Amino acid sequence: MINSCTHILGFPRIGKKRELKKALESYWKLEITQKQLLEVGKKICEENWKIQSESNLSFITVGDFSWYDHVLETSALLGVIPKRFLESDNKINIDTLFCMARGQSLNKKEHAACEMTKWFNTNYHYIVPEFSKNQNFQLTYNYFFEQIDHALSFNYKIKPVLLGPLTYLWLGKTKGDEFNKLNLIENLIPIYNEIFRKLKDNKIEWLQLDEPILALDLPNEWIKKFKFTYDNLNFHDIKILTTTYFGSISENINIINNLPVHGLHVDLCSAPQQIHSLIKNFDNQKTLSAGVVNGRNIWKSDYNKIIDQLNILKQSFSKNLWIGSSCSLIHSPVDLESEQKLDPEIKNWLSFAKQKTIEIKSIEIIFNKKNGYEKNLQQNKFDIQSRLISKKVINPSVKKRISDINPKFYHRDSNYEERSIKQKNLFHLPLFPTTTIGSFPQTQNIRELRKKLKEGSISNELYTQQIKEHIKECITIQENLELDVLVHGEAERNDMVEYFAEFMNGFIFTSQGWVQSYGSRCVKPPIIYGDVFRAKAITVEWAKYSQSLTNKPVKGMLTGPVTILSWSFVRDDQPTKETALQISLALRDEVLDLEKAGIKIIQIDEPAFREALPLQKKDWEEYLSWSVKCFKIASCGVEDSTQIHTHMCYSEFNDIIHAIANLDADVITLECSRSNMELLQAFENFSYPNEIGPGIYDIHSPLIPNTNFIVMQLEKALQFIPKERLWINPDCGLKTRNWPEVSKALKNMTEAAKNLRRQFYNNSNHF
Numbered sequence: 001m002i003n004s005c006t007h008i009l010g011f012p013r014i015g016k017k018r019e020l021k022k023a024l025e026s027y028w029k030l031e032i033t034q035k036q037l038l039e040v041g042k043k044i045c046e047e048n049w050k051i052q053s054e055s056n057l058s059f060i061t062v063g064d065f066s067w068y069d070h071v072l073e074t075s076a077l078l079g080v081i082p083k084r085f086l087e088s089d090n091k092i093n094i095d096t097l098f099c100m101a102r103g104q105s106l107n108k109k110e111h112a113a114c115e116m117t118k119w120f121n122t123n124y125h126y127i128v129p130e131f132s133k134n135q136n137f138q139l140t141y142n143y144f145f146e147q148i149d150h151a152l153s154f155n156y157k158i159k160p161v162l163l164g165p166l167t168y169l170w171l172g173k174t175k176g177d178e179f180n181k182l183n184l185i186e187n188l189i190p191i192y193n194e195i196f197r198k199l200k201d202n203k204i205e206w207l208q209l210d211e212p213i214l215a216l217d218l219p220n221e222w223i224k225k226f227k228f229t230y231d232n233l234n235f236h237d238i239k240i241l242t243t244t245y246f247g248s249i250s251e252n253i254n255i256i257n258n259l260p261v262h263g264l265h266v267d268l269c270s271a272p273q274q275i276h277s278l279i280k281n282f283d284n285q286k287t288l289s290a291g292v293v294n295g296r297n298i299w300k301s302d303y304n305k306i307i308d309q310l311n312i313l314k315q316s317f318s319k320n321l322w323i324g325s326s327c328s329l330i331h332s333p334v335d336l337e338s339e340q341k342l343d344p345e346i347k348n349w350l351s352f353a354k355q356k357t358i359e360i361k362s363i364e365i366i367f368n369k370k371n372g373y374e375k376n377l378q379q380n381k382f383d384i385q386s387r388l389i390s391k392k393v394i395n396p397s398v399k400k401r402i403s404d405i406n407p408k409f410y411h412r413d414s415n416y417e418e419r420s421i422k423q424k425n426l427f428h429l430p431l432f433p434t435t436t437i438g439s440f441p442q443t444q445n446i447r448e449l450r451k452k453l454k455e456g457s458i459s460n461e462l463y464t465q466q467i468k469e470h471i472k473e474c475i476t477i478q479e480n481l482e483l484d485v486l487v488h489g490e491a492e493r494n495d496m497v498e499y500f501a502e503f504m505n506g507f508i509f510t511s512q513g514w515v516q517s518y519g520s521r522c523v524k525p526p527i528i529y530g531d532v533f534r535a536k537a538i539t540v541e542w543a544k545y546s547q548s549l550t551n552k553p554v555k556g557m558l559t560g561p562v563t564i565l566s567w568s569f570v571r572d573d574q575p576t577k578e579t580a581l582q583i584s585l586a587l588r589d590e591v592l593d594l595e596k597a598g599i600k601i602i603q604i605d606e607p608a609f610r611e612a613l614p615l616q617k618k619d620w621e622e623y624l625s626w627s628v629k630c631f632k633i634a635s636c637g638v639e640d641s642t643q644i645h646t647h648m649c650y651s652e653f654n655d656i657i658h659a660i661a662n663l664d665a666d667v668i669t670l671e672c673s674r675s676n677m678e679l680l681q682a683f684e685n686f687s688y689p690n691e692i693g694p695g696i697y698d699i700h701s702p703l704i705p706n707t708n709f710i711v712m713q714l715e716k717a718l719q720f721i722p723k724e725r726l727w728i729n730p731d732c733g734l735k736t737r738n739w740p741e742v743s744k745a746l747k748n749m750t751e752a753a754k755n756l757r758r759q760f761y762n763n764s765n766h767f
């Protein structure tokens with residue numbers, strides 16, 4: 001019989017009821033002790049291992065838990081702690097991690113948080129390792145080994161997981177001096193060897209070493225370093241499973257064959273076509289782990305399809321063919337059984353992390369025709385079929401509208417130069433107009449109101465009235481701060497994607513389907529199961545009300561099509577771009593309704609625009625062609641004088657600057673404060689034609705930027721952006737901050753704007 005070990009690449013660590021989130025936030029507020037926090041973490045690990053053990057997986061995956069982020073956890077393990085976060089005794093503990101992630105403002109000096117960015121093409125964010133030129137690596141933080149001891153105390157057969165050395169380096173950034181971080185590999189190898197030795201002491205048989213960068217278009221020097229690195233690693237007889245995910249490794253297969261590792265994991269969900277090159281080229285003496293259960297969506301696996309794939313692989317990999325999840329399950333919600341209110345028909349099509357773990361074992365049973373397999377297979381066939389024939393999915397009138405789209409839908413009447421003149425005459429904004437990105441603090445008070453509305457303990461009328469009070473206060477505060485373009489603050493929104501989805505047909509919502517976004521912050525991605533359309537106006541009443549409170553322009557605030565799509569669980573029964581077009585039309589309806597209601601500035605956020613870019617360049621053009629078109633379908637129906645803003649964050653924009661320009665938004669506001677305005681270089685090199693508001697302070701940290709700092713940031717920005725086209729704003733929405741922080745920070749921001757205007761007015765003949 002085939003040795004088909006079963007395993008997952010990682011399990012969600014937030015807990016079934018977001019226990020970790022709650023514990024972390026209480027700990028940061030000093031409401032619980034560190035001991036209590038550690039206890040919560042321990043319980044979650046135990047629960048996760050129990051799920052894997054009860055599913056009879058061959059291995060229990062250990063080391064996937066982290067307090068804030070697994071890359072940060074790896075930095076701590078390897079001793080990559082920027083000096084500013086080190087105490088005099090050089091000791092590190094979980095508080096060090098939290099300071100790095102959130103910025104340090106203890107009783108001493110304030111230190112900026114480490115940079116945070118998107119994990120490959122997902123909505124998960126990791127803390128970017130910071131390397132100094134003579135970076136010293138050392139094992140100083142023991143938590144990885146503590147997890148292993150903890151798991152071993154239950155006598156589980158475990159498979160620890162660790163980020164591989166090259167992927168770890170790839171994810172980091174050099175700070176200070178410019179140097180090639182790849183050269184650090186030589187210092188890093190001994191530390192990994194020390195880790196392997198310690199694992200050997202624990203009698204570990206297999207180690208999962210994640211090298212997902214093998215699925216990217218890697219520069220040659222990085223490819224070459226794989227052989228060198230792995231030849232110099234001393235695994236101490238531990239078997240290494242090199243894990244890849246989110247794409248195909250076809251291009252790098254020969255490199256992988258030559259590495260002294262014992263197995264390879266591939267993601268057959270994101271890149272099923274690589275199966276052919278694996279059969280042709282992958283060394284069949286090694287173990288192949290087939291990632292067949294999709295960690296990135298919530299649909300029940302189609303066992304028949306998967307068994308077909310496994311049967312193809314069996315012909316070549318008859319000895320060691322493992323069955324696993326495509327990637328870590330951190331990207332899917334924890335447990336479908338927590339959902340009590342889902343439409344039972346649709347619920348039967350779904351599978352969350354716990355169910356996926358069970359699916360992996362079922363697939364193994366079917367594949368090896370073990371006792372009772374037929375019943376399992378029959379039931380699955382029936383469930384898959386029920387979705388295919390369901391009347392809930394298809395809507396002919398949506399299909400008709402899509403076929404009616406013509407080029408007029410995606411072009412503004414005039415080009416930016418002409419539009420900008422009309423807009424300047426309409427708004428009379430000062431030089432360096434100040435604005436914010438949209439959301440203001442989502443206070444406990446606001447969330448409780450919504451909770452009560454959901455439970456039915458307050459009426460819709462009362463809810464609306466109370467939210468209006470919050471909006472009013474928010475507008476007053478912005479007027480007092482002398483901001484130029486106001487927002488309503490998004491108090492009525494649970495989340496920028498979930499909120500819009502709730503008003504569109506074709507979506508359903510979970511009540512506990514949380515997925516970690518960063519640190520303690522989670523999102524509850526909506527599920528797109530059918531054709532999407534907007535039944536009625538979504539934001540118009542709120543926008544009209546907000547605009548009625550002030551003479552300054554209030555931006556209408558929408559989430560863009562690519563972002564709604566990317567931050568939802570999407571259909572796998574039609575091309576993604578088809579779903580994207582449907583969402584674009586729904587948003588176009590909303591944009592036009594806002595304009596009709598007298599809203600003259602409309603922001604369409606696309607923070608996921610870059611994240612959704614395929615990982616391999618060969619797929620970029622196809623993506624960019626439909627994603628740009630979708631944004632334009634949503635935005636281009638308006639008059640020249642209506643100003644379209646967009647906002648993007650947490651990404652590197654350099655490589656897609658052309659596509660960003662093609663969106664033809666009148667104004668773009670960007671996150672770039674944690675990366676110190678670096679990315680503006682691209683906007684200068686390319687001479688980005690429209691207006692830009694580079695985020696001038698980091699809203700994800702509780703630290704308050706002072707006026708001098710902001711002026712400095714603006715001066716940096718002015719090196720890249722002409723003064724006539726520079727806006728001033730924070731780098732993202734303010735919903736995670738509290739009011740005292742926001743008021744102080746924005747006060748300093750508007751002060752900085754005034755300082756700068758004074759400088760320019762003094763130097764100019766016009767004033």
Ligand SMILES: Nc1nc2c(c(=O)[nH]1)N[C@@H](CNc1ccc(C(=O)N[C@@H](CCC(=O)N[C@@H](CCC(=O)N[C@@H](CCC(=O)O)C(=O)O)C(=O)O)C(=O)O)cc1)CN2
Pocket residue numbers: 021123442444447448450451493494495496497498517518520521522523524567607736
């Ligand atoms: N979908 C999405 N992805 C994104 C972002 C985003 O905004 N949305 N932004 C970037 C990441 N940034 C993020 C910033 C903040 C939060 C965030 O604050 N999430 C909230 C949950 C937001 C939410 O849905 N809130 C619900 C409330 C859900 C809730 O916790 N309710 C409590 C009760 C209320 C209370 O007592 O606090 C409960 O049910 O127990 C609402 O407002 O209605 C959290 O983790 O705390 C998430 C991501 C990139 N990806």
Ligand code: MET
Pocket residue numbers: 437438439496557605607647649732733734735
């Ligand atoms: C993650 S981008 C956030 C944009 C949204 N308008 C906000 O201010 O929260």
Ligand SMILES: [Zn+2]
Pocket residue numbers: 437607647648649671731732733
């Ligand atoms: Zn943002």
